[in-house]
Amino acid sequence: xxxxxxxxxxxxxxxxxxxxxxxxxxxxxxxxxxxxxxxxxxxxxxxxxxxxxxxxxxxxxxxxxxxxxxxxxxxxxxxxxxxxxxxxxxxxxxxxxxxxxxxxxxxxxxxxxxxxxxxxxxxxxxxxxxxxxxxxxxxxxxxxxxxxxxxxxxxxxxxxxxxxxxxxxxxxxxxxxxxxxxxxxxxxxxxxxxxxxxxxxxxxxxxxxxxxxxxxxxxxxxxxxxxxxxxxxxxxxxxxxxxxxxxxxxxxxxxxxxxxxxxxxxxxxxxxxxxxxxxxxxxxxxxxxxxxxxxxxxxxxxxxxxxxxxxxxxxxxxxxxxxxxxxxxxxxxxxxxxxxxxxxxxxxxxxxxxxxxxxxxxxxxxxxxxxxxxxxxxxxxxxxxxxxxxxxxxxxxxxxxxxxxxxxxxxxxxxxxxxxxxxxxxxxxxxxxxxxxxxxxxxxxxxxxxxxxxxxxxxxxxxxxxxxxxxxxxxxxxxxxxxxxxxxxxxxxxxxxxxxxxxxxxxxxxxxxxxxxxxxxxxxxxxxxxxxxxxxxxxxxxxxxxxxxxxxxxxxxxxxxxxxxxxxxxxxxxxxxxxxxxxxxxxxxxxxxxxxxxxxxxxxxxxxxxxxxxxxxxxxxxxxxxxxxxxxxxxxxxxxxxxxxxxxxxxxxxxxxxxxxxxxxxxxxxxxxxxxxxxxxxxxxxxxxxxxxxxxxxxxxxxxxxxxxxxxxxxxxxxxxxxxxxxxxxxxxxxxxxxxxxxxxxxxxxxxxxxxxxxxxxxxxxxxxxxxxxxxxxxxxxxxxxxxxxxxxxxxxxxxxxxxxxxxxxxxxxxxx
Numbered sequence: 029x030x031x032x033x034x035x036x037x038x039x040x041x042x043x044x045x046x047x048x049x050x051x052x053x054x055x056x057x058x059x060x061x062x063x064x065x066x067x068x069x070x071x072x073x074x075x076x077x078x079x080x081x082x083x084x085x086x087x088x089x090x091x092x093x094x095x096x097x098x099x100x101x102x103x104x105x106x107x108x109x110x111x112x113x114x115x116x117x118x119x120x121x122x123x124x125x126x127x128x129x130x131x132x133x134x135x136x137x138x139x140x141x142x143x144x145x146x147x148x149x150x151x152x153x154x155x156x157x158x159x160x161x162x163x164x165x166x167x168x169x170x171x172x173x174x175x176x177x178x179x180x181x182x183x184x185x186x187x188x189x190x191x192x193x194x195x196x197x198x199x200x201x202x203x204x205x206x207x208x209x210x211x212x213x214x215x216x217x218x219x220x221x222x223x224x225x226x227x228x229x230x231x232x233x234x235x236x237x238x239x240x241x242x243x244x245x246x247x248x249x250x251x252x253x254x255x256x257x258x259x260x261x262x263x264x265x266x267x268x269x270x271x272x273x274x275x276x277x278x279x280x281x282x283x284x285x286x287x288x289x290x291x292x293x294x295x296x297x298x299x300x301x302x303x304x305x306x307x308x309x310x311x312x313x314x315x316x317x318x319x320x321x322x323x324x325x326x327x328x329x330x331x332x333x334x335x336x337x338x339x340x341x342x343x344x345x346x347x348x349x350x351x352x353x354x355x356x357x358x359x360x361x362x363x364x365x366x367x368x369x370x371x372x373x374x375x376x377x378x379x380x381x382x383x384x385x386x387x388x389x390x391x392x393x394x395x396x397x398x399x400x401x402x403x404x405x406x407x408x409x410x411x412x413x414x415x416x417x418x419x420x421x422x423x424x425x426x427x428x429x430x431x432x433x434x435x436x437x438x439x440x441x442x443x444x445x446x447x448x449x450x451x452x453x454x455x456x457x458x459x460x461x462x463x464x465x466x467x468x469x470x471x472x473x474x475x476x477x478x479x480x481x482x483x484x485x486x487x488x489x490x491x492x493x494x495x496x497x498x499x500x501x502x503x504x505x506x507x508x509x510x511x512x513x514x515x516x517x518x519x520x521x522x523x524x525x526x527x528x529x530x531x532x533x534x535x536x537x538x539x540x541x542x543x544x545x546x547x548x549x550x551x552x553x554x555x556x557x558x559x560x561x562x563x564x565x566x567x568x569x570x571x572x573x574x575x576x577x578x579x580x581x582x583x584x585x586x587x588x589x590x591x592x593x594x595x596x597x598x599x600x601x602x603x604x605x606x607x608x609x610x611x612x613x614x615x616x617x618x619x620x621x622x623x624x625x626x627x628x629x630x631x632x633x634x635x636x637x638x639x640x641x642x643x644x645x646x647x648x649x650x651x652x653x654x655x656x657x658x659x660x661x662x663x664x665x666x667x668x669x670x671x672x673x674x675x676x677x678x679x680x681x682x683x684x685x686x687x688x689x690x691x692x693x694x695x696x697x698x699x700x701x702x703x704x705x706x707x708x709x710x711x712x713x714x715x716x717x718x719x720x721x722x723x724x725x726x727x728x729x730x731x732x733x734x735x736x737x738x739x740x741x742x743x744x745x746x747x748x749x750x751x752x753x754x755x756x757x758x759x760x761x762x763x764x765x766x767x768x769x770x771x772x773x774x775x776x777x778x779x780x781x782x783x784x785x786x787x788x789x790x791x792x793x794x795x796x797x798x799x800x801x802x803x804x805x806x807x808x809x810x811x812x813x814x815x816x817x818x819x820x821x822x823x824x825x826x827x828x829x830x831x832x833x834x835x836x837x838x839x840x841x842x843x844x845x
Contacts, residue, residue: 055085055165056147058137060130061155062116063093063101068314069357070155070305071106076356081159088143090133092116092126103314106360110143112136118227125230127252131222131259138219150215152208154291156305157274158352161288165209169268172211175260177204177267178274182242185254190235191261194228194254200261205253206291207274210265217263225262226255277303277346280338284707286431290349298325298343299333303350313357317366320354323373327434331511331636337703341432348434355380379516405498405515407437410489412482413505414468415445415453421663421705422505422655427459428704433509433638437497441505442485444468444478454665458708464488470577477580479602483572483609490569500565502558506655507624508640508700515559518620522561525610527554527617528624528639532592535604540585541611544578544604550611555603556624557639564615571612576605627653627694630686640697648675648691653698663705667714670702 059074061067071089078087089107092114112133116126134152138144149165170176183203185191191198210218230251236243243250260267275287278296295304301324313319324347331340355377362368411426413419423441430439441459446466464485468478486502499515520526533553535541541548560568579585580601588596591604610617625637628646645654651674663669674695682688 052148053166054146054148055151056143056149057083057085057087057151057153057163058090058134059087059153059155059157060090060092060133062114062126062129063091063097063103065312065314066305066309067155068103068106069308069311069353071103072314072356072360073353074153074155074157074159075107076359077157077159077352080352081161083159083162084164085147086143088137088141090129090137092129092133106314110137110141121231123230125248125251127249128223128226128230130252131219131226131255134215135219135223138216144212147212150208150210150212152210153289154206154293156292157206158290158292158349159288160290160348161286163207163209163273163288165211168209168270168273170209170211171268172213173264174266174268175208175210175214176270176273177202177208178206179203179269179271180205180253183250183253183257184242185235185240186257188240190229190232190240190254191258193232193235194225195258195261197261197264200264200266201257202260202267202269204257204267204269207270207289208256214263214265218259218265221259221262222256223259224255225258226252229254229258275342275345277349278342280342281345283338283703284428284431287345290345292349296346298330298346301325303346314360317364318361318369320357320373321350323354324350326376327511328636337432337700344434351377351380379514406496407435407499407501407514408495408497409435409437409439409501409503409513410442410486411439411503411505411507412442412444412485414466414478414481415443415449415455417662417664418659419505420455420458420665421658421661421701423455423458424664424708425701425704426503426505426507426509428707429507429509429700432700433511433513435501435509435512436514440489442482442489444481444485458664462489462493473581475580477598477601479599480573480576480580482602483569483576483605486565487569487573490566495562497562500558500560500562502560503639504556504641504643506641506643507557508642508697509638510636510640510696511638513557513559513623513638515561518559518623519618520559520561522563523615525558525560525564525615525617526620526623527552527558528556529553529619529621530555530603533600533603533607534592535585535590536607538590540579540582540590540604541608543582543585544575545608545611547611547614550614550616551607552610552617552619553607554617554619555606556641558606560615564613567613568606568609568615571609572606573609574605575608575612576602579604579608625693627697628690630690631693633686637693640693642697646694648680648694651675653694664708667709667712668706669709670705671698673702674698 057078059071061071075087087108089109090112091109092112093101094114094116097114098111110133112129113136115128115132117124118128149170151163151165153159165176168176180203183205186198186201186203191201195201230248233248235241236246236248238244238246241248241250241254272282272285273287274289274291275281276294276296277290277292278294281287292303292305295302295306297303301322303321303324308321313321327344327347330343330347333340333343335343354373358374358377358381409430411423413423427439427441439460441461442464443461444464444466445453446468449466450463462485464481465488467480467484469476470480482504499520501513503509515521515526518526530553533555536548536551536553541551545551580598583598585591586593586596586598588594591598591600593600622632622635622637624639624641625631626644626646627640627642628644631637642653642655645652645656647653651672653671653674658671661669663671675691677692677695680688680691682691
């Protein structure tokens with residue numbers, strides 16, 4: 029029976045594993061509201077952001093309503109809903125405290141929802157939040173027993189008599205709130221205490237004072253927050269506090285931090301425009317056709333404001349918050365058959381909501397009631413690089429600017445490496461990466477031409493990555509993004525990609541185009557930034573590669589007067605490969621000269637380029653920069669390396685408006701790269717210069733780090749640490765590097781990915797094995813039964829003989845061997 033049980037148990041486990049492609053990673057998101065206008069418009073905003081953010085798993089609104097309210101409530105269609113009996117007025121004490129509905133709603137959901145039985149992780153939000161990116165508990169660092177939340181430093185009751193009175197473990201009290209990412213088992217243990225501790229603190233009016241709770245109104249309004257912290261402390265939960273994931277609009281984000289969540293619980297303003305949710309407590313905006321909140325300043329206006337980089341990002345996030353809510357309201361009103369409004373602001377929001385052509389086609393084949401609204405096309409940004417120090421510092425700069433720009437979607441580095449180079453390459457953590465076999469040395473001709481890696485990498489990515497994106501934005505590594513590059517803003521469509529002018533590609537006007545494309549009239553002189561529909565990229569990519577090879581091989585037409593290449597050595601063959609490949613399938617570009625600018629050039633009047641392409645040398649006064657001078661410099665692996673600082677913008681003396689803007693943009697470009705390098709070095713454990721004194725034989729003092737972050741001593745970088753070093757800080761630094769070493773080794777473990785077909789074969793093989801194991805167990809049991817039966821018969825016969833011999837006094841003969 030034991031073998032049989034084990035066999036069935038094994039089969040069950042294997043069947044469950046095969047049925048769940050991501051065991052242990054089922055997420056459910058909850059948020060708590062009441063049935064009134066105030067929470068309805070917040071629900072519309074949160075639900076819209078949930079749909080466009082890419083967050084995974086289902087979401088449920090915990091709707092606290094009295095029976096009377098529920099009878100007249102008209103917003104049941106605003107979100108997937110679990111109705112909860114209202115506790116705004118406490119059923120026992122009569123205390124009016126609506127905030128208690130949050131823990132009460134969670135407890136009710138755990139006890140009464142079938143969904144709660146099919147989940148591993150729960151993300152709990154407030155209604156007044158906007159989701160910008162997926163909130164994955166494991167990515168945030170959550171573990172069983174260690175939930176993740178944001179810092180609520182004002183909960184000073186964790187440090188004083190309040191915690192002593194209300195939890196047996198005041199030392200475990202964490203000052204946290206807002207976002208909660210918690211394992212379901214932890215939530216089941218903690219939720220009842222969250223509710224009971226909220227009731228307990230709410231009744232403790234003697235300790236509502238501001239100097240005890242931190243509540244500036246001394247009204248016990250934050251009792252629910254303490255109920256959560258005390259309840260978690262009671263069951264021994266210790267939080268991982270993440271201050272990067274959530275931001276209050278109106279606050280300035282830290283350098284290099286892109287929040288995943290906006291929490292508009294406080295009032296905020298941008299210039300003369302302001303917003304406070306409390307001013308819209310009774311607003312019927314959800315049910316009044318085409319009503320929106322007052323439009324915030326346009327993002328371009330915000331970028332032109334006199335603010336430093338981080339303040340400007342904060343303003344843009346504030347604007348994004350309200351635009352997201354208003355965009356959700358536009359969709360909601362359309363769903364309710366409101367007449368289409370006409371205004372410049374609504375037109376702007378419709379750009380954000382504009383669906384792609386093929387998503388429209390898909391919607392014709394799917395029941396409209398079951399189709400989730402798709403607010404705007406999905407975008408993915410690609411850039412090509414090689415595994416070298418030269419491309420590594422460019423990658424750091426581009427990825428940093430991508431994070432600051434507000435660009436929708438994700439970014440991927442197409443990294444072309446030979447097998448030899450890959451073995452010693454140290455920069456795999458610099459960007460999300462898709463590895464591509466290097467074609468720098470052509471496998472057939474032996475021609476050394478690294479630029480061919482760009483079309484080869486795009487083609488490789490298309491063939492090896494499953495994607496549902498609508499548009500690709502293709503950049504070069506030597507670019508800095510200053511704002512989002514979107515198809516709806518620059519008017520890209522299927523069949524009409526958008527790019528920047530490359531007027532020096534004169535081969536489009538002469539015999540070169542006549543030789544290399546059947547449609548020379550369709551040859552567009554473009555390059556740099558490309559915004560193209562994914563289906564156009566699929567059609568173009570093979571031709572882009574083929575035409576690049578063709579032009580590269582046509583040495584007879586490399587001359588400057590034919591190609592425009594001042595060196596006449598075929599280096600721009602890849603650019604012609606792109607233009608000729610696009611002409612071959614008659615893709616006609618919408619050429620935008622406001623999308624990209626080379627630093628050192630004067631921008632158009634009133635234009636703010638979205639991309640800076642530092643491919644050419646540029647200067648400001650006596651200071652200059654040329655990326656080619658840094659081809660062999662290791663800027664990323666050596667601590668605190670950065671480029672010579674450009675002049676301070678305040679020192680510019682030119683009175684010409686265009687020249688001044690040119691110089692400011694040039695300064696901004698290198699300052700952004702230096703800022704990115706500074707953040708990179710901090711993340712990789714470089715010790716702050718103030719804590720160490722170093723000497724080195726190299727031109728620039730540095731500490732070299734290996735792939736695992738361990739400090740290395742080399743002949744060129746002999747590091748001397750003086751006695752004045754903070755030894756505790758140094759030990760902490762080395763410990764963090766050892767931890768990183770373990771994490772890096774874990775990250776590099778191979779990931780096995782099998783197709784559904786192989787999973788089915790494996791499952792059937794295991795089931796057949798289980799079946800044979802069960803049959804074997806049954807047969808073995810029957811055989812043992814027969815053998816045991818025979819043994820019992822022999823034993824009975826032997827006992828009978830023993831009895832007879834004993835009576836005859838001759839039993840000893842049977843005992844002898």
